[in-house]
Amino acid sequence: MSYLNPTSSIIDLGINIDHVATLRNARGTIYPDPIQAALQAEEAGADAITLHLREDRRHIRDADVEAIRPLLRTRMNLEAAVTQEMIDFSCKIKPHDSCLVPERRHELTTEGGLDVVKYFSEVQAAVRQLQAEGIRVSLFIDPEADQIQAAAETGAPVIELHTGRYAEAHDEGAQRAELERVQVAVQEGVRRGLKVNAGHGLHYTNAQAIAAIPDIAELNIGHAIVAHAVFVGWKAAVSEMKALMVKARLA
Numbered sequence: 001m002s003y004l005n006p007t008s009s010i011i012d013l014g015i016n017i018d019h020v021a022t023l024r025n026a027r028g029t030i031y032p033d034p035i036q037a038a039l040q041a042e043e044a045g046a047d048a049i050t051l052h053l054r055e056d057r058r059h060i061r062d063a064d065v066e067a068i069r070p071l072l073r074t075r076m077n078l079e080a081a082v083t084q085e086m087i088d089f090s091c092k093i094k095p096h097d098s099c100l101v102p103e104r105r106h107e108l109t110t111e112g113g114l115d116v117v118k119y120f121s122e123v124q125a126a127v128r129q130l131q132a133e134g135i136r137v138s139l140f141i142d143p144e145a146d147q148i149q150a151a152a153e154t155g156a157p158v159i160e161l162h163t164g165r166y167a168e169a170h171d172e173g174a175q176r177a178e179l180e181r182v183q184v185a186v187q188e189g190v191r192r193g194l195k196v197n198a199g200h201g202l203h204y205t206n207a208q209a210i211a212a213i214p215d216i217a218e219l220n221i222g223h224a225i226v227a228h229a230v231f232v233g234w235k236a237a238v239s240e241m242k243a244l245m246v247k248a249r250l251a
């Protein structure tokens, strides 16, 4: 199976455009346009465009995904819950990457990783259906050895480690412990032959330590970049994040 990846870099940045759509939907306008955000992010150095089609469609909508898919020059990483509706939609869209995430209707944001151990057979069936369409599957999981093992056993070639606990750890000791958890999980993923990505809650002062971990392939970042763009502009916010990640990896 071959996958399009024209921009392979030292560490890839997937720009999550969900909260461009959140801003649009807040007033029911047609701006800011997630299509424009995706294309400008690519021009500014994004290696992939990530978007999460939530079951309640609170930000990204079906029509956004359909419009953006044929226009991308990099990759689409479509995040969705493990429901038959979402898997069928992803199979119709055929993104380069399909990232399976957990979802609770009333959560403010994705609170943890997909419990692949508990829902193994459902996740494996989803992985198989997506892979039969030539879609690369990523599982968004907590940085835990049993989840990584289960993820590998589903046949998915990619995992994305949820960095939310690292991002929310405000004292130095807790942050160091969470960073170590991610570092160990990356090693475990690589040992099992997986491509290891990471993301959630990363911003301009905490992404460096994650980007510096050897073997992390890609970071997916959204909310902090949309927020920073208010002050510096969208393309500048994207390229600033990409530059700091590359600098951290090379340091």
Ligand SMILES: CC(=O)[C@@H](O)[C@H](O)COP(=O)(O)O
Residues within 6 Å of the ligand: 016, 018, 051, 052, 054, 079, 101, 108, 109, 110, 140, 199, 200, 222
């Ligand atoms: C799965 C994930 O981590 C991202 O989709 C991120 O959570 C942005 O979407 P929300 O802010 O709606 O959770």
Ligand SMILES: NCC(=O)COP(=O)(O)O
Residues within 6 Å of the ligand: 016, 050, 160, 198, 199, 200, 201, 202, 220, 221, 222, 223, 224
């Ligand atoms: N999968 C994580 C992601 O896409 C971005 O999450 P966030 O930066 O918006 O928290």
